[in-house]
Amino acid sequence: MxxxxxxxxxxxxxxxxxxxxxxxxxxxxxxxxxxxxxxxxxxxxxxDPYHYRHKVYASFYLDRKGKMHAGLYQEHSHKRIDSVMCLIQNKTANDILHEMCVLAETMKIPVYDEDRGTGVLRHAYIRVSEATGNILLVIVIGGKSLPSSRNFVKALTEKFPKIRSVVLNYNHERTSMVLGRKEDILYGKGYITDSIGGIDFRISSRSFYQVxxxxxxxxxxxxxxxxxxxxxxxxxxxxxxxxxxxxxxxxxxxxxxxxxxxxxxxxxxxxxxxxxxxxxxxxxxxxxxxxxxxxxxxxxxxxxxxxxxxxxxxxxxxxxxxxxxxxxxxxxxxxxxxxxxxxxxxxxxxxxxxxxxxxxxxxxxxxxxxxxxxxxxxxxxxxxxxxxxxxxxxxx
Incomplete structure (x- = not known):
């Protein structure tokens, strides 16, 4: 084990x-x-019961030293833990989350503060197609725009060519909900496809699809x-x-x-x-x-x-x-x-x-x-x- x-x-x-x-x-x-x-x-x-989750959510936050992390909330807690080494999440999704933190720090993109309601980078939501390996990345922000968005997306898609679409989602609500109502497509078509039983299914940011x-x-x-x-x-x-x-x-x-x-x-x-x-x-x-x-x-x-x-x-x-x-x-x-x-x-x-x-x-x-x-x-x-x-x- x-x-x-x-x-x-x-x-x-x-x-x-x-x-x-x-x-x-x-x-x-x-x-x-x-x-x-x-x-x-x-x-x-x-x-192989590991890394089976092809649907991954993460919340961005800063630790006490000011270092950025992507992680999950602890059970029955408002405290977050870094999840980029999670054993049940898709490996490539974990790598993308880590790279997003590195790029955001380099490009000085501020992290969203849940308590104050300020900042920009809030959540990431990743879907991975089992059939093709293609990836849909949804970047959720708490601000009006994503600074250096073109360079940010370019760097991610160059390092992870399987990212076929990037969607920018705006969530300004003081809520535990991950996605907001408004979205813009930054790269690709806004969806990927997966296949079950020989039938192709379109997966967008809001599609219900098994993990x-x-x-x-x-x-x-x-x-x-x-x-x-x-x-x-x-x-x-x-x-x-x-x-x-x-x-x-x-x-x-x-x-x-x-x-x-x-x-x-x-x-x-x-x-x-x-x-x-x-x-x-x-x-x-x-x-x-x-x-x-x-x-x-x-x-x-x-x-x-x-x-x-x-x-x-x-x-x-x-x-x-x-x-x-x-x-x-x-x-x-x-x-x-x-x-x-x-x-x-x-x-x-x-x-x-x-x-x-x-x-x-x-x-x-x-x-x-x-x-x-x-x-x-x-x-x-x-x-x-x-x-x-x-x-x-x-x-x-």
Missing amino acids: KHCVFDKKCGGCEYIHVPYEEQLAAKKKYVQDLFPDHTAEDVIGMK NPLQTEVLYAKALELADLKESDTVLDACCGIGTITLLAAKQCRYAYGVEINPQAIRDAIENAKQNNIRNVYFKADDAGHFITSMKEKPDVIIMDPPRSGMSEEFLDTACRMKPSRMVYVSCNPETQARDAAYLLKRGYHISRIIPVDNFPFTKHVETVCCLYHQKNDFISVPYEPKDADYLKQLK
Whole structure:
């Protein structure tokens, strides 16, 4: 095992001292205890559990000697620690953070002071494409402009040629939120692309995209395996984000619907469908519970990938009344997943498999895929297409 220099200071990795096989065993027990009447399968782990985070945030600050650092807040604290040697963050991202500190000191770019609300350089947000190695760098400032911005960006992109886009984000709010509302593109197109299951996905500063792309591909492959899609199936992907699972499912079914409350995520989903020339999909920015009640066609399969809070009872109730033959529940919080699964079990569904996937080595977190099926699928699926105007407007 590698030694973490932030041991007992950071608090982000609860299992940093635990051998990896023991971590997987502990996570399996955690999931199994939540589903005592069913069998949780072995956790699917990583071959190399280090440096898996391809989404990296850091806050800039000065130490007591006036030296600049890029780091994270300690757990339950306002104190920050340098994170450029973090064992779970992407190595190149760590190197970029270190170089940003060196350049900022050389170019005398002032660090933002959280307490006084003064200064410039505030945060960095880095996304790395697993498929290409390309990098999106978002520089967050607390001032009106970034001094020496052209030279700063030029120096970074020359040292790290995989940086394909640099975005300047303005955050003047006295808040813990990293990103502000306004952005300017300083270099490149403002986004990079990554690939999952042969489909390219656009990643911008605000795109929701999993932090561990290698395990995400495993997770989604298992979800689709459990969905057991047929060419005649209609699929509803609830909480679809940027359309990742929706578009993967669309390659295997007749039609796929994706619903997501975040309008920006839906815009990204539509763009991803266009870029991949996938036309048997329809995306809607809406609450999943509201959307499912308005569907003209009853889905054969429902796939859910909700936030940690889980699915609403309104959605689950309507889903049960539609009686899809299969429901696949992907979760980053097995506790709310177990709660929702218990509700579905009372409504006539049965659990066939529970598969945990380790997307977050060295932490207590684990993703799980649970497949539920209905023994008597007693409805007739009536073909329905969205209005031509809506469909064509999305895919022009």
